[in-house]
Amino acid sequence: MTSTETPVRTSSAPRRAVPVRPFGRPPRPARTRTNLTLGAGRTTRVLALAVLAIGAVVWLLPMAWAVLTALKSEQDASDPLHWLWPEHGLTFTAFSTVWERGDLPLWMLNSFLIAAAVTVITVLVSAMAGYAFSRTLFAGRRWLFVLTVAAVLVPPQILIVPWFQQMLTLHLLDTYAAVILPQTVAPVMVFILKKHFDSLPRELEEAARIDGAGHWRIFWSVLLPLSRPMLAAVAIFVFIGAWNNFLWPFVSTSDPSLMTLPVGITSVKDAYGVQYAQSMASAVLAALPLVVVFMFFQRHIVKSVATTGLGGQ
Secondary structure, eight states, X not given: OOOOOOOOOOOOSOOOOOOXXXXXXXXXXXXXXXOSSSOSSHHHHHHHHHHHHHHHHHHHHHHHHHHHHHTSOHHHHTOGGGSSSOXXXXXXXXXXXXXXXXXXXXXXXXXXXXXXXXXXXXXXXXXXXXXXXXXXXXXXXXXXXXXXXXXXXXXGGGGHHHHHHHHHHTTOTTSHHHHHGGGGOOHHHHHHHHHHHHHSOHHHXXXXXXXXXOHHHHIIIIIHHHTHHHHHHHHHHHHHHHHHOOHHHHHHOOOGGGOOHHHHHHHHHHHHOOOHHHHHHHHHHHHHHXXXXXXXXXXXXXXXHHHTTTXXX
């Protein structure tokens, strides 16, 4: 009687000791470190940092020159022999003169009110339009979205005459409404928010519908809370654009009490001639609120550029 036995294979290679983790958790994969420069070598990193440093210096030179010119007297600002350092030292005379001659507090208040109103209306309307294009079905939806995307290619300067005729017909010239309403049309923001709503999971919407929620409830209570970073980024871009807008507030208003900061600065320069130090002081004061906004919300700005694909990703 013969018995069949299964042969046992033996290996001369030593077995590796497998580390035992508590509670049977699998070992964590090793983290791979990614370099943000052009390579992993030291020479490549040094070259990349040098190029970035040179670019930063080149970008900061106009700002430094503007601040330095604003801190000069008018005599030193127009003296080509002392363009780097003023002969009579630094002074804040240009800032005080601009503040006294012009009505800067009123212009800043008008710019803030107009930019804030434009931001609120634009974000609300663009969010609702983006939700409609992303989550609803209606007749002509595709062609209407194509027209919205095509409107991004239209320069705002072409619409100045139609806007002016429309405000004139509605008797809204020289009012806040004339400055605010045309600036609330932002097709690019509709496109960005539509793509953002497309990226949100539809399971949340389906769960809300099971609980009896309608479109408005889903939009206001489900999707908007999840879109706060994107809404903040869109609001920042709209606020900066409305704050810096010069052409439309200049065309739509002639009342000095409704002037925004860019329009008011131009009127001061025209009334008192070309004053280099005062012009630079006005520009620095106009840019200062935007610098503060950027310092507080730079994280949202960088995140919006990354998530919307504007950074080439």
